[in-house]
Amino acid sequence: MNAIELTKKLIGYNTVSPNSNVEVMDFLTETLESIGCEVERVEYNDPAGALKVNLIGRKGPNSSQRGLGLLGHIDTVPAIGWSDDPYEARIVDGKMYGRGSCDMKGSVACMIETASRFNTADLHAPLYVVITADEEVGYFGATAVAEKSKTFNEHGFPQYGVVGEPTELKAVYAHKGxxxxxxxxxxxxxxxxxxxxxxxxxxxxxxxxxxxxxxxxxxxxxxxxxxxxxxxxxxxxxxxxxxxxxxxxxxxxxxxxxxxxxxxxxxxxxxxxxxxxxxxxxxxxxxxxxxxGPVRTPPDAEIIKAALEITGDTKPHTVAYGTDAAEFAKHMETVIIGPGSISQAHTVDEWMAIDQFEKGTDIFCQFVDRFCIS
Ligand SMILES: [Zn+2]
The missing domain is CATH 3.30.70.360 (Alpha-Beta Plaits)
Structure with missing residues (x-):
């Protein structure tokens, strides 16, 4: 699985928050199954009646360990005033342009490439890839996953969560609500x-x-x-x-x-x-x-310490914007870290630097090494 190729495909689906996301989630269900995940779909109708699908891909053993969740969203903000088609990915001068390239289809693709690199038999604790709807409009997909997921009901929530929003791959321990x-x-x-x-x-x-x-x-x-x-x-x-x-x-x-x-x-x-x-x-x-509400994982929590060791940073950061961690951090120890920069998110002609795909996948893989392998 190649994150860059996958991102191009994902950008091709218009997944602005109010739209039903069934089509892209059908595609992602197949994609996750093709790399050895069991997939649960958590569905609901949003207040306007559009059907929304959230996915929980699970790879790994039925063990007492609760493992790691890589957590992303597939919805985007609208695209108005673009110089080219926002739903056709283009790579120019080392940047991938397209709505959602940075926030956060690129990151979701890195998560899926990460999961594809590990054999189920090698995982001692389960690895999850969770892809939500409606993050941009109030974290409603994440809330539905937390309330209705059979997978998490049966196995428990993962112990650790990585919310892959664009932080330029810096570890974020707290954000505003x-x-x-x-x-x-x-x-x-x-x-x-x-x-x-x-x-x-x-x-x-x-x-x-x-x-x-x-x-x-x-x-x-x-x-x-x-x-x-x-x-x-x-x-x-x-x-x-x-x-x-x-x-x-x-x-x-x-x-x-x-x-x-x-x-x-x-x-x-x-x-x-x-x-x-x-x-x-x-x-x-x-x-x-x-x-x-706001999110604050103590800076000395395991997941934050791991993130600092992985990134080589000396201290974790805060951001002023919100993420699905508003819901997920109630259930697991959470860090926010992902490829791309928030300064390109939500912009006209949004882009992500091409080198972020490999760096992002590499960092997600290191979290898996730590929490699902060793
Ligand atoms: Zn986002």
Missing amino acids: AVRFSVTAYGRAAHSSTGEGDNANLKLIPFLSEMRDIYEELMSDPQYYNAEFTPPYTDWNITLSDGECTANITSPRSVCNINYRPMPGDDIQYWIDRGRNAAEKYGLEFDLFINA
Whole structure:
């Protein structure tokens, strides 16, 4: 199995998060079976009704050891404004271009090449390759795997997990969480000259003022800072939409979305409740749709120590973005490490450097050597 060739094929499937991923997961089921994995499919319908498949490939013995999971996602963010077809991989000047090349089809391909290099008979503890849906929109695939997998129910979760998000192959022990809620005001559209409308934006304004106060509190009070992270504060990012209502119509509907990134030790519920209570006070609709906590594996945990030995780094790192570790780290000792750079993820003309494929596969293989062989 060759990770570069496999990545090219994976980029050919449009797996933007809202799409059903059945086709690519059928292909990956065959791929995992062809390298000697038993494969479980964990399926669910997303809130819009699209069928989502998650895969758990398992290779190795039925032993009391719980082994290692290589953990990736197949969904991508949308591709708008690309100079070429985002779903046709191209290699130019040592870079592979295509949506998902970096985040994280390239890494998933490295995991599969890694699993292909080991014979089942040589594994003393099981090796898993887990491929999820809906990472980019709230870790829903990882949550479904954790809740519904028969494999993990029967054998237990792997003891150790490697979440292969792009970290330039540096070991990451902690990241911020992701909380997202929307607050909606309803009014009535009318020509603004008639006096008969009801402007939804006006209803939102007092709520927005309180959200700005929370933002300023979180940015200015050092008790909410965490020096392990860059930046050391959360975001309380406020976005607004009234559907681009034109200025001579009273806005019938106005929505505020807030994104909050909790850090380890934060009282997440307190901040959610402040948003909810403010919404209720002004008669607005409140909808919490992502609530994923932060991740922090102790820097002296086995998996982090192993990652430092493998990479030759002196200390593990933190990142500000979230990953499926938000779910998986509840069940296994987890490190986040993978090929590619987050600065190329989600970009127009996303790419991954070609040398990252071999380096990524090599590092994943060293984790397998450590936790499944010796
Ligand atoms: Zn990702």
